[in-house]
Amino acid sequence: MKRLKFLLSAAALALALNGPALGADVSTHVMTFDFQAINELEVTGTPNLTIASAIAGEQPQEATDSSSTCAITTNGANKRITASIDTAMPAYVTLKVNVAAPSGSGTSQGDVTLATSASNVVTGISPVADSSPAITYKLSATVQAGVLATDTRTVTFTLSD
Amino acid sequence: MKKRLSTIMAIAATLSMLFIAGPVMAAETADQTVALQVTAIDMITATAGPTLIFNPANIEASGGGAYVVGSDAFQITDATTTYSVTTNSASNKKITAHLDTALAATGLALNVALASASGVTSAEVAITTVVALTPVDVVTGLLQEADADQVITYRAVATVETPVATYSPVVTFTLTDQGV
Numbered sequence: 001m002k003r004l005k006f007l008l009s010a011a012a013l014a015l016a017l018n019g020p021a022l023g024a025d026v027s028t029h030v031m032t033f034d035f036q037a038i039n040e041l042e043v044t045g046t047p048n049l050t051i052a053s054a055i056a057g058e059q060p061q062e063a064t065d066s067s068s069t070c071a072i073t074t075n076g077a078n079k080r081i082t083a084s085i086d087t088a089m090p091a092y093v094t095l096k097v098n099v100a101a102p103s104g105s106g107t108s109q110g111d112v113t114l115a116t117s118a119s120n121v122v123t124g125i126s127p128v129a130d131s132s133p134a135i136t137y138k139l140s141a142t143v144q145a146g147v148l149a150t151d152t153r154t155v156t157f158t159l160s161d
Numbered sequence: 162m163k164k165r166l167s168t169i170m171a172i173a174a175t176l177s178m179l180f181i182a183g184p185v186m187a188a189e190t191a192d193q194t195v196a197l198q199v200t201a202i203d204m205i206t207a208t209a210g211p212t213l214i215f216n217p218a219n220i221e222a223s224g225g226g227a228y229v230v231g232s233d234a235f236q237i238t239d240a241t242t243t244y245s246v247t248t249n250s251a252s253n254k255k256i257t258a259h260l261d262t263a264l265a266a267t268g269l270a271l272n273v274a275l276a277s278a279s280g281v282t283s284a285e286v287a288i289t290t291v292v293a294l295t296p297v298d299v300v301t302g303l304l305q306e307a308d309a310d311q312v313i314t315y316r317a318v319a320t321v322e323t324p325v326a327t328y329s330p331v332v333t334f335t336l337t338d339q340g341v
Contacts, residue, residue, distance in 0.1 A: 043191040049198070056204040057245025057309025068193065095197065141199050143249040143305040148199040158190045 035075065041159045042071040049095075049139035059142050068135035072102050072128065072159065079106075079125040079159055082118035086154040089114070092145035095153065096138040097121060102130035111138060118158065125159075203254065205336040207244040213237045213317045223318055234268070236318045244275065245309040246336060253339035254303040256280075257296035261331040264289045268320035269328065275299045276312040285316065288332070301339055 045068025054060040072081070081099060089095055094113055099121040101108040106125035113119070122133075141148070213219075215237060221227065223234035248254045258273055274285040281302040291297050 039189045041189060041191045043193045045193065046196075047193070048196040050200065051198070052200040052202070054202045054204050054247040054249075054307070055245075056206040056247050057307060058247060059307050060199070060202050060247070060249060065195075070191075093197075093199070095195070135193075137195060139197055141249075143202070143247060143307050145199055146249050146251045146305060147201050148197065150196060150198045153195050153197065155193045155195055156190055157193070160189065 038073055038075045039079065039159045040071075040073045041081070041157055043135065043157055044069050044071070045135065047135075047137045049137055051139060051141050060140075060145075062138055062140040064136065064138050066134060066136040068137070069131070070099055070133045070135050070157065071131040072125070072133065074125060074129075074159060075127045076161070077126055079161060080120055081106075081122040081125070082158045082160065083112065083114060083121045084116055084118040084156050084158075085114045086116070086156070088116055089153070090145060090148060090151075093139070093141045093148065096140075097155065098136040098138070099157075100133040100135075101125070102128045102133050104128065105130070114153075114155065118156075121157070199249070202247060202249045203336050204247045205244060205256065205334055207313065207334055208242045210332065211239040211242050211315060213239055213315065215317075215319055215323075234318060234320050236316055238314065238316045240312050240314045242313045242315075243310045244313055244334060245311065246303065247307040248303055248336060249305055250303075250338075251305065253301065254336055255298050255339040256300040256303070257335045257337060258286065258288055258299045259291045259293050259296040259333055259335075260288055261292070261333070263292055264328060264330055266319075266323050266326070266328060268318075268323040270318040271330065272316040272318070273299060273332070274314045274316075275334075276314075277303070278308045278311060279303065279306040280308075285314075293333070296333075296335060299334070303336070303339075 047065040047068055049063040049065050051060045051063045083097055096111045096113050098111045099108060101122050105128035106122045108122050109120050112121050219237050220235040222229055223236050228235050264271055270289045272285045272287050275282055277300045280300040283299050286297050286299055
Protein backbone atom coordinates (compact mmCIF):
# COMPACT_ATOMS: atom_id res chain seq x y z
CA MET A 1 0.00 0.00 0.00
CA LYS A 2 2.72 2.28 0.96
CA ARG A 3 4.45 1.48 -2.26
CA LEU A 4 1.26 2.18 -4.22
CA LYS A 5 0.85 5.60 -2.67
CA PHE A 6 4.44 6.41 -3.54
CA LEU A 7 3.92 5.37 -7.14
CA LEU A 8 0.73 7.43 -7.48
CA SER A 9 2.43 10.50 -6.06
CA ALA A 10 5.35 10.11 -8.40
CA ALA A 11 3.04 9.81 -11.39
CA ALA A 12 1.15 12.92 -10.39
CA LEU A 13 4.37 14.79 -10.00
CA ALA A 14 5.61 13.64 -13.40
CA LEU A 15 2.42 14.74 -15.06
CA ALA A 16 2.63 18.14 -13.43
CA LEU A 17 6.16 18.68 -14.60
CA ASN A 18 6.07 17.15 -18.07
CA GLY A 19 2.55 16.80 -19.32
CA PRO A 20 -0.10 19.41 -20.22
CA ALA A 21 -1.02 21.55 -17.21
CA LEU A 22 -4.32 20.02 -16.43
CA GLY A 23 -5.29 23.06 -14.16
CA ALA A 24 -3.53 25.83 -16.29
CA ASP A 25 -6.54 27.67 -17.74
CA VAL A 26 -5.09 31.10 -16.79
CA SER A 27 -2.13 32.71 -18.41
CA THR A 28 -0.66 36.15 -17.78
CA HIS A 29 1.71 38.43 -19.63
CA VAL A 30 3.06 41.88 -19.14
CA MET A 31 1.61 44.80 -21.13
CA THR A 32 3.62 48.00 -21.46
CA PHE A 33 1.94 51.35 -22.21
CA ASP A 34 4.35 53.99 -23.40
CA PHE A 35 2.77 57.42 -23.93
CA GLN A 36 5.14 59.60 -25.81
CA ALA A 37 5.05 63.35 -26.06
CA ILE A 38 2.37 64.71 -28.39
CA ASN A 39 2.78 68.34 -29.38
CA GLU A 40 0.98 69.42 -32.50
CA LEU A 41 0.03 72.79 -33.85
CA GLU A 42 -1.96 73.73 -36.94
CA VAL A 43 -2.90 77.18 -38.20
CA THR A 44 -5.64 77.91 -40.73
CA GLY A 45 -6.64 81.09 -42.55
CA THR A 46 -5.27 83.54 -45.10
CA PRO A 47 -5.12 86.89 -43.33
CA ASN A 48 -5.08 90.03 -45.42
CA LEU A 49 -4.44 93.44 -43.86
CA THR A 50 -4.80 96.75 -45.71
CA ILE A 51 -4.45 100.18 -44.14
CA ALA A 52 -6.50 102.48 -46.34
CA SER A 53 -8.05 105.22 -44.24
CA ALA A 54 -7.50 107.83 -41.59
CA ILE A 55 -9.46 110.40 -39.66
CA ALA A 56 -8.05 113.73 -40.83
CA GLY A 57 -5.50 114.94 -38.34
CA GLU A 58 -4.80 111.47 -37.00
CA GLN A 59 -2.47 108.65 -37.94
CA PRO A 60 -3.81 106.01 -40.38
CA GLN A 61 -6.33 103.64 -38.92
CA GLU A 62 -5.20 100.18 -37.88
CA ALA A 63 -6.24 97.18 -40.00
CA THR A 64 -7.49 94.04 -38.26
CA ASP A 65 -7.99 90.45 -39.42
CA SER A 66 -9.59 87.81 -37.20
CA SER A 67 -10.18 85.12 -39.78
CA SER A 68 -7.54 82.64 -38.59
CA THR A 69 -7.59 79.90 -35.99
CA CYS A 70 -4.99 77.80 -34.24
CA ALA A 71 -5.57 74.12 -33.46
CA ILE A 72 -3.48 72.58 -30.72
CA THR A 73 -2.98 69.14 -29.21
CA THR A 74 -0.53 68.58 -26.41
CA ASN A 75 -0.17 66.12 -23.57
CA GLY A 76 2.66 68.09 -22.05
CA ALA A 77 2.68 70.48 -19.15
CA ASN A 78 3.57 74.17 -19.00
CA LYS A 79 3.92 74.48 -22.74
CA ARG A 80 3.98 77.75 -24.63
CA ILE A 81 3.34 79.01 -28.12
CA THR A 82 5.75 81.51 -29.61
CA ALA A 83 5.51 83.48 -32.84
CA SER A 84 7.97 85.18 -35.15
CA ILE A 85 8.15 86.56 -38.68
CA ASP A 86 10.63 85.74 -41.39
CA THR A 87 11.57 89.32 -42.27
CA ALA A 88 11.53 92.50 -40.21
CA MET A 89 8.68 94.95 -40.83
CA PRO A 90 9.37 98.21 -42.69
CA ALA A 91 10.07 101.31 -40.64
CA TYR A 92 7.02 102.84 -38.99
CA VAL A 93 4.93 99.73 -39.66
CA THR A 94 3.93 97.30 -36.90
CA LEU A 95 2.34 93.86 -37.12
CA LYS A 96 0.79 92.42 -33.98
CA VAL A 97 -0.79 89.04 -33.27
CA ASN A 98 -3.17 87.98 -30.55
CA VAL A 99 -3.60 84.24 -30.04
CA ALA A 100 -6.40 83.13 -27.75
CA ALA A 101 -5.49 80.57 -25.11
CA PRO A 102 -6.85 77.04 -25.64
CA SER A 103 -10.00 76.33 -23.70
CA GLY A 104 -9.19 76.05 -20.00
CA SER A 105 -5.47 75.92 -20.62
CA GLY A 106 -2.84 78.60 -20.74
CA THR A 107 -2.75 82.37 -20.77
CA SER A 108 -2.84 84.53 -23.86
CA GLN A 109 -0.25 87.30 -23.90
CA GLY A 110 -2.65 89.64 -25.69
CA ASP A 111 -1.44 91.76 -28.60
CA VAL A 112 2.18 90.87 -29.23
CA THR A 113 4.37 92.80 -31.66
CA LEU A 114 5.91 90.40 -34.14
CA ALA A 115 9.64 90.41 -34.84
CA THR A 116 12.19 88.06 -36.34
CA SER A 117 12.93 86.76 -32.86
CA ALA A 118 10.25 84.57 -31.27
CA SER A 119 7.91 86.04 -28.68
CA ASN A 120 5.52 84.29 -26.33
CA VAL A 121 1.91 84.53 -27.46
CA VAL A 122 0.40 81.89 -25.14
CA THR A 123 2.04 80.50 -22.00
CA GLY A 124 1.33 77.93 -19.29
CA ILE A 125 -0.47 75.44 -21.53
CA SER A 126 -1.45 72.22 -19.79
CA PRO A 127 -2.63 69.05 -21.62
CA VAL A 128 -5.32 70.12 -24.04
CA ALA A 129 -6.84 69.49 -27.45
CA ASP A 130 -8.61 72.50 -28.92
CA SER A 131 -9.28 73.34 -32.56
CA SER A 132 -10.75 76.79 -32.14
CA PRO A 133 -8.38 79.34 -30.53
CA ALA A 134 -8.73 82.53 -32.54
CA ILE A 135 -5.81 84.40 -34.07
CA THR A 136 -6.18 88.17 -34.59
CA TYR A 137 -3.68 90.20 -36.56
CA LYS A 138 -3.37 94.01 -36.35
CA LEU A 139 -1.40 96.12 -38.81
CA SER A 140 -0.59 99.73 -37.94
CA ALA A 141 1.49 102.36 -39.67
CA THR A 142 2.26 106.01 -39.17
CA VAL A 143 2.20 108.54 -42.01
CA GLN A 144 5.99 108.27 -42.11
CA ALA A 145 5.61 104.75 -43.46
CA GLY A 146 4.29 106.16 -46.70
CA VAL A 147 2.56 103.91 -49.23
CA LEU A 148 3.47 100.22 -49.14
CA ALA A 149 2.79 97.95 -52.09
CA THR A 150 1.34 94.55 -51.27
CA ASP A 151 3.83 92.51 -49.31
CA THR A 152 3.76 89.32 -47.24
CA ARG A 153 5.26 87.98 -44.07
CA THR A 154 5.46 84.36 -42.97
CA VAL A 155 4.52 83.97 -39.35
CA THR A 156 5.93 80.88 -37.62
CA PHE A 157 4.11 79.56 -34.57
CA THR A 158 6.00 77.10 -32.36
CA LEU A 159 4.73 74.92 -29.53
CA SER A 160 7.51 74.24 -27.04
CA ASP A 161 8.52 73.96 -23.45
CA MET B 162 8.69 22.44 -16.36
CA LYS B 163 11.49 24.31 -18.00
CA LYS B 164 9.85 23.91 -21.37
CA ARG B 165 6.51 25.27 -20.14
CA LEU B 166 8.17 28.14 -18.34
CA SER B 167 10.16 28.94 -21.46
CA THR B 168 7.01 28.89 -23.52
CA ILE B 169 5.24 31.27 -21.17
CA MET B 170 8.18 33.67 -21.16
CA ALA B 171 8.33 33.62 -24.94
CA ILE B 172 4.69 34.51 -25.17
CA ALA B 173 5.20 37.29 -22.66
CA ALA B 174 8.09 38.70 -24.61
CA THR B 175 6.13 38.61 -27.82
CA LEU B 176 3.09 40.18 -26.34
CA SER B 177 4.99 42.82 -24.38
CA MET B 178 4.20 45.68 -26.62
CA LEU B 179 4.71 49.34 -26.86
CA PHE B 180 1.23 50.85 -26.51
CA ILE B 181 1.11 54.17 -28.24
CA ALA B 182 -1.81 56.57 -28.00
CA GLY B 183 -1.32 57.35 -31.64
CA PRO B 184 1.45 58.03 -34.11
CA VAL B 185 4.28 60.13 -32.73
CA MET B 186 3.42 63.84 -33.48
CA ALA B 187 6.25 65.95 -34.79
CA ALA B 188 4.38 69.03 -36.10
CA GLU B 189 5.39 71.45 -33.36
CA THR B 190 5.54 74.46 -35.70
CA ALA B 191 3.04 75.96 -38.10
CA ASP B 192 3.63 78.67 -40.70
CA GLN B 193 1.10 81.20 -41.95
CA THR B 194 1.44 83.79 -44.72
CA VAL B 195 0.05 87.24 -43.93
CA ALA B 196 -0.60 89.76 -46.73
CA LEU B 197 0.08 93.43 -45.91
CA GLN B 198 -0.53 96.75 -47.70
CA VAL B 199 -0.72 100.47 -46.99
CA THR B 200 -2.53 102.57 -49.60
CA ALA B 201 -2.24 106.28 -50.29
CA ILE B 202 -4.07 108.26 -47.62
CA ASP B 203 -4.91 111.94 -48.13
CA MET B 204 -7.59 113.33 -45.84
CA ILE B 205 -8.66 116.86 -44.98
CA THR B 206 -11.67 118.00 -43.01
CA ALA B 207 -12.81 121.38 -41.76
CA THR B 208 -15.22 122.29 -39.02
CA ALA B 209 -18.44 124.13 -39.81
CA GLY B 210 -18.00 127.53 -41.42
CA PRO B 211 -18.21 130.66 -39.28
CA THR B 212 -20.87 133.35 -39.35
CA LEU B 213 -19.44 136.83 -39.64
CA ILE B 214 -21.99 139.41 -38.49
CA PHE B 215 -21.36 142.96 -39.49
CA ASN B 216 -22.95 145.11 -36.80
CA PRO B 217 -21.72 147.99 -34.70
CA ALA B 218 -20.73 145.67 -31.88
CA ASN B 219 -18.55 143.46 -34.04
CA ILE B 220 -16.87 145.60 -36.65
CA GLU B 221 -13.23 146.60 -36.36
CA ALA B 222 -11.26 149.20 -38.18
CA SER B 223 -10.08 148.03 -41.56
CA GLY B 224 -6.62 146.66 -40.84
CA GLY B 225 -7.45 145.97 -37.23
CA GLY B 226 -8.10 147.84 -34.03
CA ALA B 227 -11.19 149.61 -32.79
CA TYR B 228 -13.52 150.94 -35.45
CA VAL B 229 -13.56 154.69 -35.69
CA VAL B 230 -16.95 156.09 -36.50
CA GLY B 231 -16.86 157.87 -39.79
CA SER B 232 -14.42 155.43 -41.40
CA ASP B 233 -15.73 154.00 -44.67
CA ALA B 234 -14.19 150.53 -44.45
CA PHE B 235 -14.45 148.09 -41.63
CA GLN B 236 -13.73 144.45 -41.05
CA ILE B 237 -14.53 141.39 -39.01
CA THR B 238 -12.06 138.60 -38.25
CA ASP B 239 -12.88 135.10 -37.17
CA ALA B 240 -10.56 132.36 -35.93
CA THR B 241 -13.12 129.92 -34.59
CA THR B 242 -12.88 127.27 -37.26
CA THR B 243 -10.20 124.65 -37.78
CA TYR B 244 -9.09 122.03 -40.25
CA SER B 245 -7.31 118.70 -39.85
CA VAL B 246 -5.15 116.92 -42.39
CA THR B 247 -3.49 113.52 -42.76
CA THR B 248 -1.27 112.50 -45.66
CA ASN B 249 1.19 109.64 -46.00
CA SER B 250 2.47 110.85 -49.35
CA ALA B 251 6.23 110.71 -49.86
CA SER B 252 6.02 113.80 -52.09
CA ASN B 253 4.88 117.26 -51.00
CA LYS B 254 1.20 118.04 -50.79
CA LYS B 255 -0.49 121.44 -50.62
CA ILE B 256 -3.85 122.86 -49.58
CA THR B 257 -5.68 125.19 -51.91
CA ALA B 258 -8.80 127.27 -51.34
CA HIS B 259 -11.54 128.60 -53.60
CA LEU B 260 -15.15 129.80 -53.45
CA ASP B 261 -18.08 128.23 -55.24
CA THR B 262 -18.93 131.59 -56.76
CA ALA B 263 -17.10 134.90 -56.67
CA LEU B 264 -18.33 137.49 -54.19
CA ALA B 265 -19.79 140.31 -56.25
CA ALA B 266 -21.17 142.58 -53.57
CA THR B 267 -19.78 146.08 -53.72
CA GLY B 268 -16.90 146.65 -51.32
CA LEU B 269 -16.98 143.13 -49.88
CA ALA B 270 -13.68 141.24 -49.72
CA LEU B 271 -12.84 137.92 -48.10
CA ASN B 272 -9.38 136.82 -47.01
CA VAL B 273 -8.25 133.55 -45.42
CA ALA B 274 -5.15 132.26 -43.70
CA LEU B 275 -4.51 128.68 -42.58
CA ALA B 276 -2.17 127.78 -39.77
CA SER B 277 -0.04 124.65 -40.17
CA ALA B 278 2.05 122.80 -37.62
CA SER B 279 4.23 121.19 -40.24
CA GLY B 280 3.63 122.84 -43.61
CA VAL B 281 4.49 126.26 -45.01
CA THR B 282 1.64 128.67 -44.58
CA SER B 283 0.87 131.40 -47.03
CA ALA B 284 0.27 134.84 -45.72
CA GLU B 285 -3.34 135.90 -45.75
CA VAL B 286 -4.78 135.18 -49.18
CA ALA B 287 -7.60 137.07 -50.85
CA ILE B 288 -10.25 134.67 -52.10
CA THR B 289 -13.02 137.14 -52.96
CA THR B 290 -13.01 136.20 -56.63
CA VAL B 291 -11.16 132.89 -56.43
CA VAL B 292 -13.22 130.09 -57.88
CA ALA B 293 -12.68 126.42 -58.69
CA LEU B 294 -10.80 126.99 -61.90
CA THR B 295 -8.18 129.15 -60.21
CA PRO B 296 -7.66 127.93 -56.63
CA VAL B 297 -4.97 129.57 -54.55
CA ASP B 298 -2.37 127.91 -52.34
CA VAL B 299 -2.90 128.43 -48.63
CA VAL B 300 -0.51 125.77 -47.24
CA THR B 301 2.38 124.03 -48.99
CA GLY B 302 5.10 121.52 -48.13
CA LEU B 303 2.95 118.93 -46.37
CA LEU B 304 4.95 115.70 -46.28
CA GLN B 305 3.75 112.63 -44.36
CA GLU B 306 1.91 114.63 -41.74
CA ALA B 307 -1.05 114.22 -39.44
CA ASP B 308 -2.04 117.67 -38.12
CA ALA B 309 -5.23 118.12 -36.19
CA ASP B 310 -7.23 121.24 -35.38
CA GLN B 311 -5.23 123.84 -37.29
CA VAL B 312 -6.78 127.31 -37.09
CA ILE B 313 -8.48 128.95 -40.08
CA THR B 314 -8.61 132.73 -39.85
CA TYR B 315 -11.06 134.67 -41.98
CA ARG B 316 -11.01 138.42 -42.45
CA ALA B 317 -13.94 139.97 -44.21
CA VAL B 318 -13.78 143.62 -45.24
CA ALA B 319 -16.79 145.73 -46.22
CA THR B 320 -17.74 149.33 -46.74
CA VAL B 321 -20.86 151.33 -46.26
CA GLU B 322 -21.59 150.67 -49.94
CA THR B 323 -21.83 146.96 -49.35
CA PRO B 324 -25.52 146.07 -49.62
CA VAL B 325 -27.20 144.98 -46.42
CA ALA B 326 -27.80 141.31 -47.11
CA THR B 327 -26.71 137.81 -46.19
CA TYR B 328 -23.95 136.23 -48.23
CA SER B 329 -23.12 132.51 -47.91
CA PRO B 330 -20.15 131.56 -50.05
CA VAL B 331 -18.94 127.97 -49.88
CA VAL B 332 -15.21 127.76 -49.22
CA THR B 333 -13.50 124.62 -50.47
CA PHE B 334 -10.12 123.44 -49.18
CA THR B 335 -8.38 120.83 -51.29
CA LEU B 336 -5.40 118.63 -50.39
CA THR B 337 -3.52 117.97 -53.61
CA ASP B 338 -0.11 117.28 -55.09
CA GLN B 339 2.18 120.24 -54.83
CA GLY B 340 4.06 119.37 -57.96
CA VAL B 341 7.39 120.88 -58.81
